[in-house]
Structure formats: C-alpha cells, structure tokens
Amino acid sequence: MTSHASDLKVHIDTLATNAQAAMTQLGTASARARDEALRHAASFIRERCDLILAANAKDIAAGEERGLSHAMIDRLRLDETRLDAMASGLEAIAALPDPLGATLAEWDVPSGLHIQRKSTALGVIGIIYESRPNVTVDAGGLCIKSGNAAILRGGSDSAHSSALLGAAMRDGLGKAGLPEDGVQLVGTTDRGAVGHMLTAVGKIDVIVPRGGKSLVERIQAEARVPVFAHLEGICHSYIAQGADKAMAIDIIVNAKMRRTGICGATETMLIDEAIAPDMLGDIVGALQQAGCEVRGCEKAMGMVDGLTPAKEQDWSTEYLDAILSVKIVKDTDEAIAHIKRYSSGHTESIITSDADAIATFMNEIDSAIIMSNASTQFADGGEFGMGAEIGIATGKLHARGPVGAAQLTSFKYVVTGNGQTRPL
16 A cells, blocks of 8 residues: 555544544434534525635636536536525424434334334445535535534535535534534545545445446445445436326426436436327427427437437436437336336336326336426425435435435334343
C-alpha cells in the first residue's frame, strides 16, 4: 500500500471512529434533541443563503468549464427556492414521529414470555453521491432523525456547496448539544477514499449510493459493506385504453419535462394501439412544444410525423435529458411484458380509468413504486410525506423505494420474563 493510499485509509478510519462514538450518543438521544438539531440546521441554511449560493456559483462555473451536461448542471444548481425547500425538508423531518424505540410488534408465547420488536438505529451510514448538493442535507437530516451517524462523500462537482451545507448540519447538532461528528464530510475528492469506505467492515454499517449507473455498479461490485442499491431510473408511463386524453397529456409532459435530470423522470411511454391514432399526435405535439425529442417505434413513426427512430438501446436508456422513447403496444399484457424486460425496478405508472387494467398492472409489476393516473415525478420521499429521502432503493432487501428516516432503522427483540427457564 502506498503512503497516499495509507493516508486515505487513515482518514476514513478516523471518520468512522468518530462516527461510531457520535452514533452511541445519537442513538440514545431524545427525539426532542434530534429534532432541535434539524431545526437549527434549517435556520443556518436560511440565514446563510447568500453564502451558500455564492459557493454554489463556484461549483456551477467549474462544472460548465468541465463541460458537464445540462442534466448534471441542473442537479448541481441551487437557488433560493431550492435552498428554502431544503430547510423546509429538515423541518418536515423534525415534525415526523420518532422512528426510534417504536414497538413494531409484540406478543406473548406459551412460556409466559412477553416479546417486543423495537426499532433501533442502524449505526454508521456512508453516503456516496455525485453532483446533488441537496443530498448533503437530506442524508444528514434523515440520519440525525433516525439516530444514525453519517459519513458523506460528495463529488468534486459540488464540493463548495456541500462544505457549507455540511457545516449547517454540524452547527445544528452542536447547538442541540449533540456530537457534531454525527455528520462528517470526507475531506478529499480522491476516488480512492470511496474504496476504503466500501471495505470498512465493522466500521461503516451500510453504504447508500446516490449517483449515475457507473458509480452504483462500482459500489455494488466492490462493497464489502451492505448496500442500499439504486442502480438507475428507467421509468415507464403506460397509457391504456380508458385514458382521458387531457389527463394523459398533462401527466406525460410533467413526468418527462418537469425535471429531466431526476431518477423519477419517465424515459419510455407506452400506449395502447387502440387509442394511439386518437391520442399519440396530440401527446407528441405537447412534448415537442415543451422541447422534448421523441423517439418512436416503427408503428409510432408511421402514425406521427417528426419522430426520431427508436433503437433497441433506447428502451434500456436512462436519458436524464429532454428525450422520450415511445412504443405502441397491443394491450396491457404487452405493456407489462415490455416493462418487466427493460425496467430498472424504480417507478412505473398506468394512465386509465379502467379499474381492471389498473389492478392487473399493480399486481403484476414488481417495481419499487407503482402508480396510477399520476406523474412518475412524484417518486420522491418528500412527496411521500417522509420529509426527504436519501435515495430510491430498487433492491428488495431491508429498504425499498424512498429511503427515509424509518427505513434507516433496524430492530431488536426485547423479551420480558418472570423467572422462566427453558426445559431440557
């Protein structure tokens, strides 16, 4: 191991040791103290809005100089509205019920023992993310609420912004009388630090990745620590027979174009062939008017002018841009088959008034989030009433869908007896 690699390992080990000590206090701190920390952090963000925006302007300028895509710049950019939303998110998290110490289930057994399953903090959580500076606040806030310690490793793209937002979280902890090391930022953008986080068995309890496909694939391949995986967001919106045209147009344009760079943006639209002649032209027109490039299957190309031919790779591409692929399907069964083949397991939506079609779609699709008659852009912890989220987990173990404070807990069994001994 080189001296440089050794230094990185020492840095991560030090952060982990500090985090473990902080978590010991956070996991047993009162809900009032943890909520107070969140409200103080929200005040810090509002009071230092100008400083944070100035730091973000440096990140934006550097990103543009490096040629970051429009979608990446959008993820990176902060403004007063987004900062206020971060602060409001922290206040919303503070207002949620305490996820710790909750009795999840209880029962008595024939031996007379009373058994309770109670929620506990997970421990030390490592969050590895790229351009989104808001993750610094969302992840830090959710970890504080759930009594966990957070080690945050943001990308170089958002270094200036994240430094100040991380300071907000630490300031909030300190003012609430809690250990500031409950939230720590990795002090280097060297990618070697990520490798040490991924192998910190016994020091970091879980890794949460938040970024592009290549980052998440690397983490899944190299991690020796458990991972809450979010690979990518290849989300589908399916317009079935019985759909209202005006509703379908509104939902599809919003699902694609509200923010094209988020994981809940629809990337493929499916539409029943029976209604396509009446609806497809108007939907495509609305999308194109909003600035979206539409790529169509052969049937769609023959029905509407101005489409770009869709290739096989389009069905499995997360564009994160103003591009939508469109396929005409025979019926609900074909739509479901397409989704099962190409979906990343993130979010799918069906648009129709047909209750039977909705029930079939809901029962047969096994993505983390399934919707009816709503934009896929609602796939967000804040919109789900969680205050915020660390990410959308597309795996099936422990956490699935939006990962909020409640999903960042484990549990233990509390067994109460009155002198029982187990028979031989």
